[in-house]
Amino acid sequence: MNKLGIVFRNSDNRQWIGLLYVSPFIIGLLVFKMYPFLASLYYSFTDFSLLKPEKFVGLSNYIYMFTKDPLFFPALKATLLYVLFAVPGKLAFALLIAVILNVNMKFISVYRTLYYLPSILGGSVAIAILWRSMFTKDGVVNQFITGMGLPAIDWFGIPSLALISISLLSIWQFGSSMVLFLAGLKQIPKDLYEAGTIDGASKLRMFFSITFPLLTPILFFNLIMQTVNAFQEFTAAFLITNGGPLNSTYLFGLKLYQDAFQFAKMGYASALSWILFLSIMLFTVIAFKSQKYWTHYEDGGKF
Amino acid sequence: MLKTFGKLSTLSLVMLLAIATILSACSGSNSNAGNQGTAVNENAGQNKDEKVTLRFSWWGGESRHKATLAAIDMYMKQNPNVTIEAEYGTFDGYYQKLQTQLSGGTAPDLIQLDYLWINDLVRQVDLFVDMYTLKDTIDISEFDEQFLRDWAIINGQLQGVPTGMNALTTIVNKSFMDREDIPMHEKWTWEQIIAEGQKLNQKNPKMFLINSDLSTLTEKIVPSYHSQLTGKYLVNADNTLGFDQQSMTETFTFLKSLFDTGVLQPLGESALYNAKTEQNPKWINGETAMTIANVADIPKLRGTAANFDITTTLFPVKENAKSTGINARPSQLIGINKNSKHIEEATKFLNWLFSDKEAILTLGVERSIPVKPSSQELLLANDKLDQVVATSLETALANQAAAPSYMNNNQELMKISNEVIEKVAFGKLTPEAAAAEMIERYEAKLKEIDASTK
Numbered sequence: 001m002n003k004l005g006i007v008f009r010n011s012d013n014r015q016w017i018g019l020l021y022v023s024p025f026i027i028g029l030l031v032f033k034m035y036p037f038l039a040s041l042y043y044s045f046t047d048f049s050l051l052k053p054e055k056f057v058g059l060s061n062y063i064y065m066f067t068k069d070p071l072f073f074p075a076l077k078a079t080l081l082y083v084l085f086a087v088p089g090k091l092a093f094a095l096l097i098a099v100i101l102n103v104n105m106k107f108i109s110v111y112r113t114l115y116y117l118p119s120i121l122g123g124s125v126a127i128a129i130l131w132r133s134m135f136t137k138d139g140v141v142n143q144f145i146t147g148m149g150l151p152a153i154d155w156f157g158i159p160s161l162a163l164i165s166i167s168l169l170s171i172w173q174f175g176s177s178m179v180l181f182l183a184g185l186k187q188i189p190k191d192l193y194e195a196g197t198i199d200g201a202s203k204l205r206m207f208f209s210i211t212f213p214l215l216t217p218i219l220f221f222n223l224i225m226q227t228v229n230a231f232q233e234f235t236a237a238f239l240i241t242n243g244g245p246l247n248s249t250y251l252f253g254l255k256l257y258q259d260a261f262q263f264a265k266m267g268y269a270s271a272l273s274w275i276l277f278l279s280i281m282l283f284t285v286i287a288f289k290s291q292k293y294w295t296h297y298e299d300g301g302k303f
Numbered sequence: 304m305l306k307t308f309g310k311l312s313t314l315s316l317v318m319l320l321a322i323a324t325i326l327s328a329c330s331g332s333n334s335n336a337g338n339q340g341t342a343v344n345e346n347a348g349q350n351k352d353e354k355v356t357l358r359f360s361w362w363g364g365e366s367r368h369k370a371t372l373a374a375i376d377m378y379m380k381q382n383p384n385v386t387i388e389a390e391y392g393t394f395d396g397y398y399q400k401l402q403t404q405l406s407g408g409t410a411p412d413l414i415q416l417d418y419l420w421i422n423d424l425v426r427q428v429d430l431f432v433d434m435y436t437l438k439d440t441i442d443i444s445e446f447d448e449q450f451l452r453d454w455a456i457i458n459g460q461l462q463g464v465p466t467g468m469n470a471l472t473t474i475v476n477k478s479f480m481d482r483e484d485i486p487m488h489e490k491w492t493w494e495q496i497i498a499e500g501q502k503l504n505q506k507n508p509k510m511f512l513i514n515s516d517l518s519t520l521t522e523k524i525v526p527s528y529h530s531q532l533t534g535k536y537l538v539n540a541d542n543t544l545g546f547d548q549q550s551m552t553e554t555f556t557f558l559k560s561l562f563d564t565g566v567l568q569p570l571g572e573s574a575l576y577n578a579k580t581e582q583n584p585k586w587i588n589g590e591t592a593m594t595i596a597n598v599a600d601i602p603k604l605r606g607t608a609a610n611f612d613i614t615t616t617l618f619p620v621k622e623n624a625k626s627t628g629i630n631a632r633p634s635q636l637i638g639i640n641k642n643s644k645h646i647e648e649a650t651k652f653l654n655w656l657f658s659d660k661e662a663i664l665t666l667g668v669e670r671s672i673p674v675k676p677s678s679q680e681l682l683l684a685n686d687k688l689d690q691v692v693a694t695s696l697e698t699a700l701a702n703q704a705a706a707p708s709y710m711n712n713n714q715e716l717m718k719i720s721n722e723v724i725e726k727v728a729f730g731k732l733t734p735e736a737a738a739a740e741m742i743e744r745y746e747a748k749l750k751e752i753d754a755s756t757k
Contacts, residue, residue, distance in 0.1 A: 051424065051427040052428050138584065154572055244577070246721065261402055
């Protein structure tokens with residue numbers, strides 16, 4: 001905010017009109033984002049249930065979380081594992097498809113649209129239910145597996161496998177990352193590849209020496225966005241497995257929801273959401289710090 | 304400088320976006336503090352022809368929606384000054400939505416409630432009008448007093464009117480039993496179930512005698528078996544533990560034997576149909592003989608096994624049982640919102656719903672069999688009483704035991720049972736260790752609940 005103040009004081013008065021133009025966004029931000037944000041911080045120090053007026057209880061929600069709640073650490077662990085599966089999987093898959101679709105051929109935009117479809121549908125209830133029936137003991141996936149002579153698998157029934165099955169649903173929704181990768185691929189100057197071809201570099205070599213380094217800024221952006229989303233995953237765990245079996249898919253988002261709306265512990269849920277926020281924040285800061293070691297900006301990162 | 308500023312603002316924007324989505328659900332206001340007094344006064348001075356709009360919310364399936372909407376239309380024709388807005392949907396998310404509405408002061412006037420939640424709700428704050436104070440407008444004389452005390456009276460107030468009777472039952476696929484040559488007993492004991500189930504599963508490992516899931520175990524089989532074993536439910540009326548190391552170990556040993564002998568489908572396979580046993584392909588395709596369910600679930604389970612002859616039998620009771628562990632319970636309650644502006648009109652409508660001939664016939668058994676004997680007779684006389692459902696309820700009522708205390712339905716305690724039972728079913732804990740964990744966690748949670756209500 002301080003920096004913003006300096007920008008304004010040093011600027012011509014006419015620039016204030018800009019604020020008017022962005023005011024719908026600012027008001028929206030204040031009302032729908034800032035207010036709940038601060039309110040939840042306040043509630044996290046109270047014993048607010050949805051119905052009872054709240055009472056200030058200091059840090060006891062946080063203390064309870066770390067010392068007594070038997071589900072806090074399992075939920076955190078499940079969420080971290082989920083992020084570790086889902087995010088790299090999704091990014092790798094998105095990049096692969098983007099590279100494949102980055103060619104000039106007939107109907108290419110039709111293909112791109114088709115591959116984007118899962119992202120539009122993916123978050124919906126219907127898809128989660130479809131996913132469930134695809135992965136049942138006698139579902140399509142198992143029929144395929146048994147067709148190859150392998151035994152059928154309980155995708156959502158084996159604790160260690162259930163989390164991976166749920167991650168697959170998220171990996172399948174690779175569309176938005178793919179579109180960004182595609183845009184990034186289009187930005188890479190053709191002459192670099194021409195130079196590479198003249199030097200006799202193989203396709204693979206060119207991918208790792210030209211394409212990948214020039215894509216790292218996009219990769220970085222995708223990484224941050226997808227990780228933030230993955231930490232908050234809820235739909236799949238809620239609709240498909242409801243946290244089971246043996247709490248292996250009891251993601252943090254689901255725990256939050258149950259504590260808030262099923263057990264009527266809104267204050268405690270607010271405290272949990274702050275821990276989730278801090279975890280995401282911590283991850284993002286680390287990612288930003290690490291950026292200079294592995295991302296490559298054409299302009300050296302200055303803009 | 305600009306670069307850092309740019310990065311900082313990106314960072315903060317991303318963060319804001321992230322948290323806002325997490326937290327946007329977490330705000331609410333407390334406008335519930337009773338302004339009932341003024342509402343009632345307003346009502347008293349109300350003109351007869353004044354236009355009144357009531358909101359009525361319920362959950363259910365297609366047929367229940369149709370019947371209820373038809374009844375509402377009928378009422379609005381007879382009372383042109385009253386408009387009733389129906390808010391209906393499925394059970395999923397209903398409770399969460401209701402809590403948010405109650406918290407924000409936007410809850411409907413008439414609310415269908417599950418008896419499972421009612422204690423958790425009114426333990427926090429007064430939410431519903433005490434039906435006893437409305438005696439002049441609504442006739443509750445025909446409702447059995449003990450039944451109301453067991454399920455609907457909390458803090459000395461009648462929180463809602465029960466819509467129907469419900470009880471534990473066993474829904475049997477008779478075609479399956481004939482085909483597999485399994486005897487049809489009037490009353491099954493758990494010992495017989497295990498013997499027949501083991502035989503069946505050994506003959507054909509794809510078949511299981513009982514179609515079950517985790518929630519059936521948690522809500523029905525485990526507490527009822529414990530009650531049959533000791534005469535006590537899991538939580539006593541004074542909120543102390545109804546079980547000890549020995550009784551719980553025995554219950555879990557029994558539970559484990561159900562899985563070991565192949566009576567129940569492994570939990571990993573049925574996990575996807577948790578709380579939707581009617582969707583389990585084993586039931587649909589006739590590869591399982593029985594489903595433990597409530598009487599009100601009969602239409603649903605019959606619906607997905609349409610090719611088979613479906614009947615019912617009494618919920619299994621162990622040999623030398625101290626109690627049956629079966630009791631009649633309301634299928635739902637309908638309560639009147641304490642903050643409603645039209646309590647008087649809402650009560651009139653509710654009374655009509657439960658006493659008008661046409662209304663009773665229109666609603667039929669959509670909310671299970673009505674509690675009032677006169678309504679039951681009316682349905683019987685008009686051939687609207689489903690024979691399978693009626694017999695099933697009758698058998699259960701003839702064998703019923705005392706009701707569990709309200710605390711048994713606490714959602715957090717249920718979650719603990721769920722987890723421990725799952726660990727036994729997956730073989731992660733021995734019955735002894737599971738019983739110890741159950742005792743430790745139940746005690747801790749009960750203490751916590753006790754502290755929060757003080």
